[in-house]
Amino acid sequence: MRKTSRVVTVEHNHGKPLTAKQKRELAVLAALPDDRIDTSDIPELPPDAWKTAVRGLFYRPIKQAVSLRLDADIVAWLKKPGQGYQTRANRILRERMLAETRKRA
Numbered sequence: 001m002r003k004t005s006r007v008v009t010v011e012h013n014h015g016k017p018l019t020a021k022q023k024r025e026l027a028v029l030a031a032l033p034d035d036r037i038d039t040s041d042i043p044e045l046p047p048d049a050w051k052t053a054v055r056g057l058f059y060r061p062i063k064q065a066v067s068l069r070l071d072a073d074i075v076a077w078l079k080k081p082g083q084g085y086q087t088r089a090n091r092i093l094r095e096r097m098l099a100e101t102r103k104r105a
Helices: 020-031 073-079 085-104
Strands: none
Touching: 073 085
């Protein structure tokens, strides 16, 4: 098997849409099989590096306002610890979603 190397330079647009050239470069890279992508300049992390990894530290999903009818005792339970009951409800639902997603994988 012949190994090819393709250098792709990523330029930060700071929130601007990708240019046509950047889109083409990403499409070429996405079409390559994993074993044809040269990652020699990216050292592998040792297994110990993942022991303190935190999921979602920089992940900030887009929030969507919804109207949701919940049982009064559930709302009271969510509000009991204080401010942030909507964030608590979101965290609980995300944990459940991830658990179910892992089961299917």
